[in-house]
Amino acid sequence: MDGVRAQQSLGNRAGFSIEGPLARCMGNWVAANLHDVEKQLSHEHWPTDRLELNLSRISALDTAGAWLIHRTLHTLDASGLQVSVTGADEKTRQLLDLVKARSESTKEPPRPYLPGFLESAGRKTASQFSQVFEFLVFTGNLAFVSMHALLRPWRIRWPLVIKELQNAGVNALPIVGLLAFLIGIVIAYQGGVVLRDYGANIYIADIVGLSMVRELAPLITAIIVAGRTGSAYTAQIGTMMVTEEVDALRSIGIAPLEMLVLPKMIALLIALPLLTVFADVMGLFGGMIMSSAMLDLNSVTFISRLTEALSLDSYLSGIGKAPVFAGIIAAVGCYQGFRVYGSAESVGRQTTVSVVQSIFLVIIVDALFSIAFSKMGI
Amino acid sequence: MLNESGSIARHSQHQTGECILQARDLVMEFGPKRVLDSITMQLNRGEILAVVGGSGSGKSTLMRQLALLQKPTSGTILLFGKDVTNWGEFRTLPLRRRMGVMFQHGALFGDLTVLENVSLPLREHTGLSLETIEQIAMLKIALAGLESEAAALYPSQLSGGMRKRAAVARGIALDPEILFLDEPSSGLDPISADAMDELVLHLKTTLGLTILLVTHDMDSLWRIADRILLLADARIAAEGSIHDLVASGNHHAQQFFHGPRGRAAGASHDQ
Numbered sequence: 001m002d003g004v005r006a007q008q009s010l011g012n013r014a015g016f017s018i019e020g021p022l023a024r025c026m027g028n029w030v031a032a033n034l035h036d037v038e039k040q041l042s043h044e045h046w047p048t049d050r051l052e053l054n055l056s057r058i059s060a061l062d063t064a065g066a067w068l069i070h071r072t073l074h075t076l077d078a079s080g081l082q083v084s085v086t087g088a089d090e091k092t093r094q095l096l097d098l099v100k101a102r103s104e105s106t107k108e109p110p111r112p113y114l115p116g117f118l119e120s121a122g123r124k125t126a127s128q129f130s131q132v133f134e135f136l137v138f139t140g141n142l143a144f145v146s147m148h149a150l151l152r153p154w155r156i157r158w159p160l161v162i163k164e165l166q167n168a169g170v171n172a173l174p175i176v177g178l179l180a181f182l183i184g185i186v187i188a189y190q191g192g193v194v195l196r197d198y199g200a201n202i203y204i205a206d207i208v209g210l211s212m213v214r215e216l217a218p219l220i221t222a223i224i225v226a227g228r229t230g231s232a233y234t235a236q237i238g239t240m241m242v243t244e245e246v247d248a249l250r251s252i253g254i255a256p257l258e259m260l261v262l263p264k265m266i267a268l269l270i271a272l273p274l275l276t277v278f279a280d281v282m283g284l285f286g287g288m289i290m291s292s293a294m295l296d297l298n299s300v301t302f303i304s305r306l307t308e309a310l311s312l313d314s315y316l317s318g319i320g321k322a323p324v325f326a327g328i329i330a331a332v333g334c335y336q337g338f339r340v341y342g343s344a345e346s347v348g349r350q351t352t353v354s355v356v357q358s359i360f361l362v363i364i365v366d367a368l369f370s371i372a373f374s375k376m377g378i
Numbered sequence: 379m380l381n382e383s384g385s386i387a388r389h390s391q392h393q394t395g396e397c398i399l400q401a402r403d404l405v406m407e408f409g410p411k412r413v414l415d416s417i418t419m420q421l422n423r424g425e426i427l428a429v430v431g432g433s434g435s436g437k438s439t440l441m442r443q444l445a446l447l448q449k450p451t452s453g454t455i456l457l458f459g460k461d462v463t464n465w466g467e468f469r470t471l472p473l474r475r476r477m478g479v480m481f482q483h484g485a486l487f488g489d490l491t492v493l494e495n496v497s498l499p500l501r502e503h504t505g506l507s508l509e510t511i512e513q514i515a516m517l518k519i520a521l522a523g524l525e526s527e528a529a530a531l532y533p534s535q536l537s538g539g540m541r542k543r544a545a546v547a548r549g550i551a552l553d554p555e556i557l558f559l560d561e562p563s564s565g566l567d568p569i570s571a572d573a574m575d576e577l578v579l580h581l582k583t584t585l586g587l588t589i590l591l592v593t594h595d596m597d598s599l600w601r602i603a604d605r606i607l608l609l610a611d612a613r614i615a616a617e618g619s620i621h622d623l624v625a626s627g628n629h630h631a632q633q634f635f636h637g638p639r640g641r642a643a644g645a646s647h648d649q
Contacts, residue, residue, distance in 0.1 A: 031514070031552055032475065035505030062553035063521075063585070064504070064514050071513070091586075098521075098584050105520035106513040110530035112491055342534050345488045 014065070016040055021047050026057040029065030041072050046081060056087025066095040070103060138335045142265070145257045160263035168229040168264075169271030173278060175228070176221055180212075180279035183220060184286025187211055192294045201295040205305035208287030213310060213318045217279035219366055222325035225272055226358040230333035233264055234354035237337025238347040246338070256338075265330040272326035273319055280318065313378050321369055325362050332358040396423050398588060399444060399556060404453035406439055413439050414450070415612040421556070426582055426589045426602050430634070431609030437592045438482075438560060440609070444590065445479050445558045446470050458555075475503055478549030482560040484541040486533040492519065492544045493529040499551040515551065521584070522547035523577050539570035543577070550581065557581065559591040563598050575601045596635075596643030608634060 014033040015026040027033070053073065058065075076083050088096065115123065149156050191207040237260055240246045246256050284306065291297040336354035340346045399421040406414040413436040421427050421444075429437045442448040444455065446462065454463045457473060486495050496515040500506065506514075519529050522543045533541060542562060549557055562578060563571035575598050581587050593599065599606060599620055606623055608616040608631055615630035616623050623631045624644060634640060 031500060031504045031506070038506055038510060063517060064500075064506070064510075064553065067514050067517060068510070071510075094584070099517055102517050102520040105526050106516040109493055109512045109516050110527055112530045112532070343488050 018044060021050055022052050024054045024057055028060040029058050030060055030062045031064035034064060034068060038068060046076060050082035053083060053085050054087045055092055061092055061095055063099060066099045070096055070099045135335055139331055141257055142261060145262055149262055157263050161267050164264050164267030165271055168268055169274060172228055172275060176224055176275050176279050177282045179220055180217055180282040181286040183216055184208060184212060184283035185290045188287040188290035196295060201297055202305055204291045204295060205302050206309040209306050209310045210314060212283035213280050214314050217283050218276050218318050218321045221276045221279045222362045223359055226329045227355055230329045230358045231351050231355050233333030234337040234351045235347055237334055238340035238350050241340040242344055261334045268326040268330045269323050273322040276319055276322040317373055317378050324365060328361045329358045398423050398458055400456040402454045405451045407451045412612050417614055419607055421588060421590055423588050425604040427605050428599055428603035429592045429607045430594055435609040436612050437609050441558055441560055441592045445477060475552050476554050477556045478554035479558045480545045480549045484545040486544055488533055491530055491532055496547045496551050503552060518547045518551055539566050556588045561592055563595045578602050596640050600643055600647040
C-alpha cells in the first residue's frame with residue numbers, strides 16, 4: 001500500500017522504496033530525474049541476506065536508469081547479498097542486458113596524460129629555445145626571399161603591396177591620430193602643472209616635442225599597429241594554414257613567403273614610418289592645444305620654441321626606429337601565422353602570442369635604441 | 379518541463395508508427411534562391427528515414443530545420459505533436475534533450491576530450507554525480523563502437539571515423555527519441571562506412587531510436603533505410619522504400635538509382 005501511495009505522489013520523478021526484503025523502483029527512471037534516487041541508493045540500508053528488486057512500477061527507463069539499477073545490483077551481489085530481480089518486462093530486460101554487456105568499459109575511464117611539473121617545465125624551455133631557432137630560420141629565409149625580390153623588383157606583387165598599404169596604413173590613420181593627439185594633451189597637462197609653478201611655461205614645447213617625437217609617437221604607433229595589423233597577419237596566414245591554402249600555394253609552385261609575407265613586409269616598412277610622422281604631428285598638435293588652454297601659450301610662440309627645441313637628429317632618431325619596428329611586427333606576425341597547426345582554436349592562440357611577442361620585442365628594441373643613442377650622444 | 383523530458387526509451391503510451399515529427403509546406407529561401415519548396419513530410423516513431431538528393435538539393439537544410447537549428451521562411455514544424463515553428467530558443471530547450479544531432483564533421487568541442495564531450499549533455503541536464511555521469515558516458519562511447527582508450531583523446535587526435543562515432547556517442551548521451559545524422563558515412567573508407575551502417579541499425583534496435591539521416595551513400599540506403607525521401611530541385615521528387623523508388627518511373631529516381639553507382643549498390647545488395 002505504501003508503495004502505491006508513494007508512486008501516486010511521485011508524478012514524473014523516479015522513486016525507490018525498500019521494505020524488509022522487498023525493494024521497488026518506481027516512476028520515470030530517466031537521466032534527468034535520477035539524482036535523488038542516486039543519493040538514496042548510495043545511503044540505503046540493505047537487508048543482510050536476500051533482496052527482491054521489483055521493477056514492475058517503472059513507467060519509463062533509459063540507459064542511465066538501467067545503468068544505475070545494474071550498478072546497484074552489481075555492488076549488492078559483490079557484497080554477498082542474494083538478489084533477485086522481478087517484474088521486469090521485455091524492454092527493461094533488454095536495456096539491463098545492454099548496459100551489462102558494456103559494463104566492462106565503465107571501469108576506470110581513461111584520462112589524458114598530464115605531464116608533471118618537471119616535465120612541463122622542461123618541455124616549455126625546450127620549445128622556447130626551438131622557437132627562437134625557428135624564428136631565426138624564418139628570418140633567414142625571409143632575408144633570402146627579400147634579396148631575391150630586390151634583384152628582380154618587377155616580380156614583387158605590387159597590387160598586394162598596395163592593398164596591404166591601404167589596410168595597414170590608410171585605415172589605421174584615425175586611431176593612430178586620435179591616440180597620439182590625446183597623448184600629446186596628457187603630456188602637456190602633466191608637464192604644464194610643474195612648469196607653471198616655476199614660471200617656465202615656454203619649456204612645455206621642449207617637453208612635448210622631445211618626448212613625442214623621440215619616444216612616444218614611434219612607440220605608440222608601433223604598439224597600435226602590432227595589435228591591429230600584426231594580429232591580422234597571424235590570423236590570415238593561420239587560417240590559410242588550417243584550410244591547407246598555404247600548402248596549395250606551395251603545390252602550384254608559389255613560395256608562401258614571397259606571396260604572403262613579402263608584400264606585407266614591404267607595405268609595413270612604408271606604412272609605419274609614415275604613420276609615425278602622422279602621430280608626431282597629431283601629438284604636437286594636441287600638446288599645442290593644451291598649452292594654449294592651460295598655460296596661455298599661443299601657438300606661434302609654441303611653434304617657434306619647438307623649432308629651437310627639436311633638432312633634426314631628434315626627429316630622425318624617432319622616425320628611424322619605425323622601419324625596425326615594422327620589420328619586427330611583420331616578421332613576428334607572419335611567423336606566428338605559419339606556426340598555426342591543426343584547428344581553428346590554434347589560430348586564436350597564435351594571434352595572442354603574436355601580439356604579445358611583437359609588443360615585447362618592440363619595447364626591448366626601443367630600449368636598446370635609447371642606450372645606443374645615449375652612447376652616440378644623439 | 380519534467381513532462382517533456384520524462385518519456386524516453388520506454389513509455390507505455392509510445393507505440394511504433396505514431397508520427398513524432400511532421401513538416402508542412404516548408405519553404406526556405408536564401409535571398410532570391412529557394413532551397414526548399416513546400417516540403418511536406420513526416421517521421422514515424424521507430425523508423426529510419428533517409429533524406430537523399432544531389433549536392434545542393436537542400437537536404438542538409440531540411441535536416442537543420444527539423445532539428446530546430448534554423449527557422450524556415452514559411453511553413454510549420456510539428457514536433458511530438460506540438461507546433462514548434464515559432465518557439466524561441468529557451469522554449470525549445472526541453473525538446474532538445476529529446477533529440478540528438480550528429481553533425482557532418484562531428485562538431486566535437488576541440489578543447490574537451492571525447493569523454494568530456496559525451497559527458498557534457500549529462501552534466502548540463504542531470505544532477506547525477508560526476509562518477510555516474512562518466513560511467514554512463516563510457517557506456518555510450520562503447521555503444522557507439524569506440525574503444526575505451528579513445529575516451530581520453532582530444533578530437534584532433536581522432537580519425538574521421540572515430541570522430542563520427544564520438545559525435546554519435548554525444549548525440550545519444552541523453553537517450554534521445556530522435557537522432558539526426560548528417561552524412562554518417564561520408565568521408566569514411568568502405569569498411570568504416572559499413573561499420574557505421576551497422577551502428578545505426580544497432581542503435582535503432584537496442585535503444586528504440588527514431589533516426590533521420592541525410593546521406594548519398596547508396597549502400598547505406600539499401601542496408602538501413604526503412605523509407606527514403608528523394609529531394610530534387612528543392613522539392614520532394616519521390617518517397618517510399620528503396621524498392622519502390624528503384625521500381626518507380628520517376629525521372630529523378632531513375633537518375634539517382636540507375637546510375638552506375640546506384641546499380642552497383644543495388645546489385646551487390648541483391649546477391
